[in-house]
Amino acid sequence: MRLTTQHLHLAGADLELHPYRAIYWQQEEALLLADLHLGKVQHFRREGFPLPQDVTNTNWDKLIALLLDYRPERVYFLGDLFHSDWNAEWEEFCDLMDRFPRVTFSLVLGNHDRLSDKAYSRSRMDILEEPHRVGDFLLSHHPQEEHDAAYNLAGHIHPAVRLSGGGRQRLKLPCFYFGGKTGILPAFGVFTGSKVLTPTADDQIFVITDSSVIRAT
């Protein structure tokens, strides 16, 4: 499948929006991802909800593909990386990080991230306080209401928008949502839902299909 990305120049930075629901920040050579919700499948299964295990593999496949394609210096996870207390999926994820030794992995903690300090400190993951400033950008899990950075990038919302067309056509699609001073990333993880937002005419919206990112107007 051919993948189509979109380029966005924002607050002096060049961002590439990828249909795997990630942003590549060219100047920083950094990959930004939000809301992976790893461990959710195991968490559900432990409670007696029969989710197929293979769901997890899709997360790994997409993550590995992004790491191989962009070869980033850093990966920033904007919160809700892990949807559970410790389970075996965390160890799988640590293995995956070990296979990319030149990459720095950092996590801005989200509301679902409740692993113990020990679990983090035994891994290669850097833990960052929310919000975390990188250049003119402010990285956070929760969208920041007021800030003095040029721009805030956040997750948490799992944004989607509705589109309508002739013949009473309607669609709901996940999206990248860029407002005046805050941009919201789509949720990366499989088996996560989405919330419909209603944008204003000034917002920049990029909807996501399986293979493409498309600017919506």
Add this chain to the structure above:
Amino acid sequence: MQQQALIQRGTDWFKQQGWTPFPFQMEAWQAHLDGYHGLVNAPTGSGKTYSLGMPILLEFLRDHADDPGRADNGLRAIWITPIRALTREIQGALQRAADDMGLNWRVAIRSGDTSSSERQKLKRKPPEVLITTPESLHLLLASKQYEKYFKDLSTIVIDEWHELIGSKRGVQIELALSRLKGFLPKLKVWGISATIGNIEEAISVLMGNAGQPDQYKVIRANIDKRIELETILPDTIETFPWAGHLGITLIEKIVPIIKAGQSTLIFTNTRAQCEIWYQKLLDVAPDLAGIIAMHHGSIDRKLRDWVENALHEGTLKAVVCTSSLDLGVDFRPVENIIQIGSPKGVARFIQRAGRSGHQPGATSQIFFVPTHSLELLEGAALRQAIEEKALESRMPYIRSFDVLIQYLITLAVSDGFFPGQIYEEVVGTYAYRSVTPEEWKWTLHFITTGGESLYAYDEYRKVEIEEDGRYKVNSRRVAMRHRLQIGTIVGDADMQVKYVKGSRLGSIEEWFVGQLKPGDTFWFAGRSLEMVRIKDMTVQVKRSKKKKGKIPSYQGGRMPLSSQLSAFLLTKMDQIRAGQLNDIELQTLQPLLDVQTERSHIPDRSEFLIEYFTSREGHHLVFYPFDGRNVHEGMGSLLAYRLSRIQPISFSIAMNDYGFELLSDIPIPIDEGLANELFSTRNLGQDIMDSINSAELAKRTFRRIASIAGLIFMGYPGKQKKDRHVQASSQLFFDVFRDYEPHNLLYRQAYDEVMTFQLEEARMRQALERINQQKIILSKPIKATPFAFPIMVDRLRGRLTSERLEDRVQRMKLQLVKD
């Protein structure tokens, strides 16, 4: 005691009440006392309760002639009824007879309303007769040592079986019966059912593998009620709306009927319609304030009880209601019945007509209020259908793996179960007789490992297999969650509506609440309410003075027209074409029919009408099979799918009971379609399957399945936060099963149910065969016709596309905040 003398005691008791037993009642006593299973085929209000209540008492008198007055006799009989509203009537009737006959018996109720201390009491000391619902019976099967609790059980009665059979609660009954019969070989199983089109099948389903003709008796009451139908006609058809479903325009004509009668029941089809009619009645006739009430399934039990009592006492002039008052004992003071909008089925209409308290043999009158012009046709069709007694069938659910999974976990929660034994019982039921050993194995696997692929580190925990081979739930959390889940066969995800101060008003669907913000006003239970906040699955409200407010709509509201009724619609169309306007309804419709003829065409039996025209919205292609909205939904998706293979195109699909519309933003290749066997039954199964996929129909059905099988957990009042980490929508489950586990039986069940119940595949195939015999009339009117209009304005639409998502997005616009 001799049988004859026993029956005499029953007759004597009847005489003391000033009654004489009907022949069917005595026939039932005899059959029961002889040890048969059976079914009593009798309508409500015919004395059916005593047809089986009496022999249960007589049997005890026979078997304990030495000391009939002794106490604590264990649980002798269970009486299952689908709705709680009926329980108290039955309790009163049975307790009175038991007392009079010198038995020291307790007749008790156990339902969702029973307090937990009362339940504990019933548990410790079983009553002789327990009146309960299918869910509550399953809850008993989920408790420890249930076999001991049921050990004295001699009879189980399934009341209103015609209601239960067409639902998954019917399947719950089949499973519970299979278990009870498994350890109580002498248990007598009896059903009570009104007449339905497939009464023979209804008996087979109830009896399961005990269904040998020499093991059961069918007893027919043969009580006839004559029904007279009067359609409320608009003064001028020209100003009567072409579309709509409320019927408010005729409200002025209803008021005199209400005022003239002692008491009137007004049946509406949806809860939203019920709320609106109640309000509007008060608007046009303020003097009715205080003497009319409303009644629907989302209103709190206490309020409903109050309404029912007032109806019995004759203190209410009118009650606006929904199907919530379809069943149950008659309200003697009720004189008039009014039906707003199409009742969709003949049997339902007859049932409602019979709710007035007339003596058997007398004529019931029912007024039919059409909500839009074409619905007048239905008045005429209904009259003929009633004359010809064309009653609908109730199709039983089969192979419901969701209910089976729930049942097996129920057994695992109580004392655990051994698969070999339970398998024999399960395949002895009608619903599961075709379940293969492989499918059974899959089911066991599903509840123990949660799917097939096992990883070394998997922590899946639900049902565990003990060393002796017993399947058992050991986790208290899983057990607790499961007990809460058992009730979900009935309800969707509903939220409680309560005043801030605490008193309950009822419940509304979660998705409606999602549209409300604090401070918004909405109408519920006839009151204007302001939403204050949402807390722990409860909507807290206070009284509002505002007149305007949203009205909750409920997604379950849209019933399809039955095939019986649609057959008579076709007959009426034929009569119109032949100029035989014998019915007053058809005469009234005449001017509208003239417009239809002028703009397009009225088909007779040998023709099939398609209309193709353009409007600002796009290109409309409208088909008129008159087969009911279910068939139309399926046929709409099928034809959209076939047309979309000719060229990339996107459709939105709307339907009503008369026809369906395919709407597109680009011209529709209908001529190519017709040239390429658009209606062919060749490759039908596969094409339907593909169109279901494209139209995402199965997703909706899967929601119910997922909640019954316990995949999704709604949380419960007070505990919501704690379990948020395991809440996920059924849609997510559906997607992962489709992508990762397509042979999952629950996922496949969604398709089966869509085919059978939603699209009514069998009926659709017949319809297509009929169309293939008909002459296709492709009419191209310059604007919308009276036939097309009510379909076009429907906003609830299905969608189907063969375009690439990326291409569609390019032509679409973002929905922005409105200024």
